[in-house]
Each structure stands twice: as structure tokens, then as C-alpha cells.
Amino acid sequence: MYQIGIDIGGTNIKLGLLDEALELVAHSSVPFPHTTAEDMAGTVGAGVRALLQAHGAALEAVESVGAVVPGSIDASGETVIDAHNLDFHDVPLRRLLAAQFPGIPVRIANDANGAALAELYRGAFVGCRTAVLLTLGTGLGGGIILGGRMFNGGMNHGVELGHAYLVDGGEPCTCGNRGCMESYCSATALAREGRAAMRRAPESLLWQKAGGSEAHVDARLVTDCAKAGDPAARAAFNVYVEHLSSACASVFNILDPEVLAIGGGLCGAGEFLFEPLRALVSRKCFYDTHGKIVPALLGNDAGMIGAALLGRDAEG
Amino acid sequence: MYQIGIDIGGTNIKLGLLDEALELVAHSSVPFPHTTAEDMAGTVGAGVRALLQAHGAALEAVESVGAVVPGSIDASGETVIDAHNLDFHDVPLRRLLAAQFPGIPVRIANDANGAALAELYRGAFVGCRTAVLLTLGTGLGGGIILGGRMFNGGMNHGVELGHAYLVDGGEPCTCGNRGCMESYCSATALAREGRAAMRRAPESLLWQKAGGSEAHVDARLVTDCAKAGDPAARAAFNVYVEHLSSACASVFNILDPEVLAIGGGLCGAGEFLFEPLRALVSRKCFYDTHGKIVPALLGNDAGMIGAALLGRDAEG
Numbered sequence: 001m002y003q004i005g006i007d008i009g010g011t012n013i014k015l016g017l018l019d020e021a022l023e024l025v026a027h028s029s030v031p032f033p034h035t036t037a038e039d040m041a042g043t044v045g046a047g048v049r050a051l052l053q054a055h056g057a058a059l060e061a062v063e064s065v066g067a068v069v070p071g072s073i074d075a076s077g078e079t080v081i082d083a084h085n086l087d088f089h090d091v092p093l094r095r096l097l098a099a100q101f102p103g104i105p106v107r108i109a110n111d112a113n114g115a116a117l118a119e120l121y122r123g124a125f126v127g128c129r130t131a132v133l134l135t136l137g138t139g140l141g142g143g144i145i146l147g148g149r150m151f152n153g154g155m156n157h158g159v160e161l162g163h164a165y166l167v168d169g170g171e172p173c174t175c176g177n178r179g180c181m182e183s184y185c186s187a188t189a190l191a192r193e194g195r196a197a198m199r200r201a202p203e204s205l206l207w208q209k210a211g212g213s214e215a216h217v218d219a220r221l222v223t224d225c226a227k228a229g230d231p232a233a234r235a236a237f238n239v240y241v242e243h244l245s246s247a248c249a250s251v252f253n254i255l256d257p258e259v260l261a262i263g264g265g266l267c268g269a270g271e272f273l274f275e276p277l278r279a280l281v282s283r284k285c286f287y288d289t290h291g292k293i294v295p296a297l298l299g300n301d302a303g304m305i306g307a308a309l310l311g312r313d314a315e316g
Numbered sequence: 317m318y319q320i321g322i323d324i325g326g327t328n329i330k331l332g333l334l335d336e337a338l339e340l341v342a343h344s345s346v347p348f349p350h351t352t353a354e355d356m357a358g359t360v361g362a363g364v365r366a367l368l369q370a371h372g373a374a375l376e377a378v379e380s381v382g383a384v385v386p387g388s389i390d391a392s393g394e395t396v397i398d399a400h401n402l403d404f405h406d407v408p409l410r411r412l413l414a415a416q417f418p419g420i421p422v423r424i425a426n427d428a429n430g431a432a433l434a435e436l437y438r439g440a441f442v443g444c445r446t447a448v449l450l451t452l453g454t455g456l457g458g459g460i461i462l463g464g465r466m467f468n469g470g471m472n473h474g475v476e477l478g479h480a481y482l483v484d485g486g487e488p489c490t491c492g493n494r495g496c497m498e499s500y501c502s503a504t505a506l507a508r509e510g511r512a513a514m515r516r517a518p519e520s521l522l523w524q525k526a527g528g529s530e531a532h533v534d535a536r537l538v539t540d541c542a543k544a545g546d547p548a549a550r551a552a553f554n555v556y557v558e559h560l561s562s563a564c565a566s567v568f569n570i571l572d573p574e575v576l577a578i579g580g581g582l583c584g585a586g587e588f589l590f591e592p593l594r595a596l597v598s599r600k601c602f603y604d605t606h607g608k609i610v611p612a613l614l615g616n617d618a619g620m621i622g623a624a625l626l627g628r629d630a631e632g
Contacts, residue, residue, distance in 0.1 A: 072602070072603075075605070129470060130469075130470025130471070131470075144570075146462060146463075146470075147462075147463060153446075153571065153572025154445060154446020154447075154462075154571055154572045154573045154574055154607070155446070155572045155573075155574055155605070155606070155607060156572070157572045157602070157603045157605070157606070158572070159569075159570065159572070160569040160570070160602045161569070161570055163569045163602055164480075164566040164569050164570050165481075165482055165483075165562045165563070165565070165566045166481055166484050167481075167483055167484045167485070167486075167495075168482050168483045168500070168558075168559060168562040169483070170483075175602065177565075177600055179483075179562075184484070242484075243484060246481045246484040246495075247481070249481070249493075250480040250481045253475075253476040253477070253479045253480050254460075254475065254476070254477055254480050254570065255469065255470055256469025256470045256471045256472070256473045256474070256475070257470045257471075258470055258471055284493055286388070286473070286476045286479055286491065287388075287473045289391070289471070289473070290471070290473070291470070291471055
């Protein structure tokens with residue numbers, strides 16, 4: 001029997017097939033059709049049937065289907081309330097996908113929740129009862145494992161860790177509030193700090209590499225220039241790590257997880273990020289013996305693998 | 317059979333007897349001896365034996381003993397790491413109490429955790445699977461119910477909700493960090509805002525009532541003057557409620573509890589506090605359909621009742 005995982009992104013939709021050992025035995029990718037949600041469901045159905053056929057498997061051998069989206073799901077698990085990158089608003093996604101896979105249970109979830117689930121079965125959280133994933137990207141995604149299962153909020157509203165306050169009244173956030181974790185800890189926030197640092201230091205390496213153009217400053221460039229020893233980029237990076245460490249300390253003080261994993265492109269900075277981060281968190285956290293801080297292991301496949309595991313988690 | 321609950325405070329130790337229906341059938345109070353922890357345990361043992369005798373019950377009829385302290389407990393549940401008001405540091409409290417009650421299981425916990433447990437069995441959280449208690453006092457205590465049981469942190473380090481960040485880098489906190497929820501949402505924080513408001517408005521009602529003395533400004537006076545319409549006190553109260561609403565919104569965005577209960581003396585302000593609080597939280601929270609915000613129900617007995625329930629919760 002197989003589990004199908006679908007990671008619906010604004011550019012591509014990733015499709016994956018997990019076998020009973022939870023190994024990813026086949027996967028493919030189809031472009032996201034920017035037409036209607038019905039078209040999207042049809043594209044997914046055709047893509048999955050093609051993937052099964054190429055693998056020599058029948059639809060009858062599929063035990064469950066899971067899909068994740070970068071957005072919020074309603075408490076009944078039926079509808080995508082908002083997924084801005086997909087332009088999905090109040091889309092009955094579970095029903096649309098279920099129509100493509102008659103007789104097979106279909107579940108949907110937020111992609112960061114799915115990624116945390118993937119880390120639980122196959123990555124940084126294996127063996128954990130309590131664990132937290134923070135994904136540092138355009139936004140700040142968060143997934144929580146409690147009691148060895150995906151935590152979808154006490155009322156099933158999902159988890160919006162990125163929109164817990166970090167600096168109440170501070171930088172504006174995409175959600176409309178000011179000072180969310182997301183507005184200080186996302187890759188976007190590091191780029192913002194980098195732009196501010198560049199304005200203050202027009203002769204810096206950061207300025208040179210960006211050709212003096214703020215549009216060329218992203219989290220990667222700030223990190224690279226900081227690694228190269230540029231004082232302006234270093235200052236921006238330090239401000240960022242200071243705030244990220246506060247967010248991590250808050251997570252430990254509230255949930256006391258065995259493992260806190262950091263995902264997203266910024267993890268590529270490796271120990272240049274993790275070493276100062278761990279030192280600051282240990283200084284700020286209430287307990288010296290808090291859990292580990294590690295890079296997430298599954299990278300870009302995490303959402304797809306987690307989607308395939310939604311059925312397994314629901315039974316567990 | 318009876319459950320014994322012990323709430324150890326820096327002034328008094330409260331002792332309570334719960335019957336099988338979880339009714340508080342007898343209780344007493346003894347002064348906290350500021351000598352040694354051994355003396356304290358002896359005082360508790362004698363107090364409990366007297367309470368049982370007065371109720372016509374034998375020690376053999378006691379099923380379990382629980383004690384709560386205003387401080388942090390080690391992960392093994394044996395030792396009070398720090399309880400500043402008791403001057404307890406690395407005190408093996410569980411063992412000291414167990415020596416007073418041979419053959420009876422003894423458990424210890426943080427008092428805010430205990431209070432949350434009491435609300436679960438007898439108060440604002442009855443029937444809840446997920447709930448959060450914030451106690452607004454000198455500090456900010458927090459207790460979390462998950463899966464219908466007391467959550468003591470993923471690694472059993474306890475929950476330090478009051479030391480999640482709210483304004484990273486802001487007001488100094490007793491824990492050594494800057495900007496914890498406690499430093500903006502405790503009753504102490506409201507008094508601080510009130511003093512600042514008084515300095516800015518020397519002709520205010522707040523100034524008159526306090527006789528111009530900052531030492532006379534406490535959370536109660538600020539609240540009373542705000543209720544009376546004093547603009548200076550009103551401004552201080554509004555700043556406080558703004559921050560408290562951000563803390564509550566963070567709790568909803570992270571844990572999505574069915575009920576968030578607010579305890580502590582400030583609850584006496586009633587709807588004057590709760591009405592603007594609910595309005596601000598609804599504006600800030602990611603979901604319109606978030607859980608209820610209510611006053612805690614058990615008041616000063618919550619810690620003692622929760623202590624008595626530690627055994628029941630551990631079995632549950």
C-alpha cells in the first residue's frame with residue numbers, strides 16, 4: 001500500500017509516493033495552474049495517476065492522500081481559509097481533491113505543520129514526544145509536535161507560531177499586527193536589517209556586492225558578507241540572531257521541547273548561525289538543560305513527505 | 317479516601333483535604349517557618365495530622381499528598397530549584413515531605429501549574445482538553461492544560477509562560493532578560509505604568525490619591541482611578557491592557573486553547589478589564605473563532621486544590 005503526499009506551492013505542485021516503510025519511492029512535479037482551484041485539483045489527479053502508472057501501481061493500492069498548502073485551514077479540516085501565494089480564499093480543498101480519489105481518505109494541512117510531521121517520522125524529530133520546527137523563509141512557519149503527534153491547535157485552528165509577538169508594537173507584520181516573530185525572524189527580516197545596515201555604511205562590502213541597490217540585498221547576501229567579515233553585514237546578522245534567539249528562548253520557556261529544529265534557506269549558513277544562536281538561547285532560557293537546537297533535515301521535500309504522513313498521524 | 321493539598325507560600329502554608337468527590341471538606345493554615353526546609357516539612361506534617369484528626373480521619377485514609385510552591389521544580393519532580401519568596405534553592409522538597417507521610421505517594425509542582433489543574437477539575441476549565449491560565453500578580457504565572465491534563469513542559473522542566481518575550485529588549489525582568497510577558501503584564505507592571513503616568517500628570521486624581529508618593533501607587537489604585545475616569549490612570553491602564561491583549565493573542569496563536577482564564581487580584585476589575593481585553597484580542601488574534609477569555613474561578617484556594625489533584629492527574 002502507498003501514501004500519497006501533495007505539496008501545493010505557488011509555482012509548482014510536488015507529488016510523492018511513500019511505501020509502507022515510509023520511503024519516498026517516486027515523486028514528480030507539475031506547474032501550479034493559476035486558473036481555478038478545480039483546475040488545480042484536476043492537475044493533481046492527473047499527475048498522481050501518471051506517477052502511479054510510471055511506478056506500476058494502481059490507485060487501489062493507495063491507502064491515503066494528504067495535501068499541504070502555505071496557508072490556514074479551517075477547524076473542520078475541509079477548507080483553505082487563506083493561502084495568499086496560491087490566491088486561495090475559502091477554497092474547499094479537501095472535497096475538491098477527494099473527488100479525484102474516490103474511496104480514498106483525503107486530508108489537508110498547513111505546510112509547516114506537515115514539515116514538522118515529516119521531521120517526526122523521518123528527520124530531526126525521530127523519537128521525540130515534544131518538538132518544534134521554525135522555518136525561516138519569506139515568512140516564519142511553525143510546526144509543533146506534542147505527545148508524539150502533530151499539534152493542530154487546541155481548537156484545530158492550526159498553529160501560528162510566527163504570529164506570536166516578539167516585539168509588541170515594533171515592525172509591521174504581513175498579518176496586520178506589529179512585532180510578530182515573523183517580522184523579526186524571517187529571512188525577509190534579515191534582508192531588511194541588511195538594507196538598513198547598507199544605508200548606514202555606503203562603503204561596506206554589502207554595499208559593493210549589492211551595487212548600492214537595496215533591491216539586491218537578500219538574506220543570502222547579508223549572510224555571505226557577514227561571513228566575509230563585513231562589519232555592516234555582521235551588525236545586521238547579529239541583530240537578527242539576537243531576535244531569533246529570543247524567539248527560540250520563548251519556545252523553550254513555553255513548550256520545553258526536546259528538539260527545536262530550524263528549517264529554511266538560512267540554515268545553509270550552518271554553524272555561523274547555529275553557534276551564536278545556541279549560546280544566546282542558553283543565556284536567555286530559564287533552564288540550562290533545555291532541549292537541542294538543530295537544523296531541520298528534510299529540506300524541500302519536508303512538506304510533501306509530511307503530507308503523505310497525515311493519514312498515518314491521524315490514526316496514531 | 318482523601319487527597320491532601322499543600323500550598324506553600326512565603327507567609328502561610330495552606331493545607332486542604334479533598335474527598336473522593338473532590339470536595340474541599342477541611343482546610344487550615346499554618347505560618348511558613350523561615351528557618352529550614354526540614355522545619356517546614358515538620359510543620360506541614362504536624363498541620364496535616366491535626367487537620368485529619370479534627371476531621372475524624374486517619375492518615376491511612378489518605379490516598380495521595382501534593383504540594384505546590386511559587387518556583388521551579390527540577391525535571392525529576394524531586395527538587396525545588398528556585399523559589400525566591402521561600403528562599404528555597406535546590407531543596408529536595410518531595411523527599412522531605414514524603415518522610416512525613418510514610419507509604420503515601422507525594423508529588424510536588426509549581427503553584428501556577430497547580431492552579432491550572434484546579435481550574436480543570438473544579439473551575440473555569442471543566443470539560444476542556446486545551447486551556448491556559450495566566451495569573452497576574454507580583455509576577456506572571458502560567459499554567460497549561462493539554463490533552464485534558466496538566467502540561468509540565470516537554471522535558472518536564474515546567475512552563476514559564478511569564479518569561480516568553482513580549483517586547484524583546486524592553487523593560488528589565490526579574491529573570492535577568494528584558495521584555496518578558498511578566499515585565500509588561502504582571503500587576504507590578506501596571507503599577508509601574510501608573511507611577512510613570514503620575515509623574516507626567518502631577519495634578520491627576522492618581523497623584524492626589526497617592527499623595528504624590530510613588531510608593532503608594534499599586535495596581536489596585538491605578539485601576540480604581542482609571543475606573544473613576546482619571547485620564548492619567550486611564551492612559552496607564554490602556555497601555556497595560558494593550559500589552560496584556562498581545563500576550564493573550566500570542567497564547568491563542570500558539571496553543572489555540574478552548575479557554576484562556578485570567579487569575580490574580582487584577583481580575584477584581586471585572587468587565588472594566590475584560591471588555592477591552594476581549595475586543596483587542598479579537599482584533600489581534602489570527603482567528604475570529606478563538607476560545608473564550610474568562611476570569612479564573614478558584615481564587616486563593618486554586619493552588620491548594622490543584623496540589624491535592626496532582627495524584628489524580630498523574631494517574632489520569
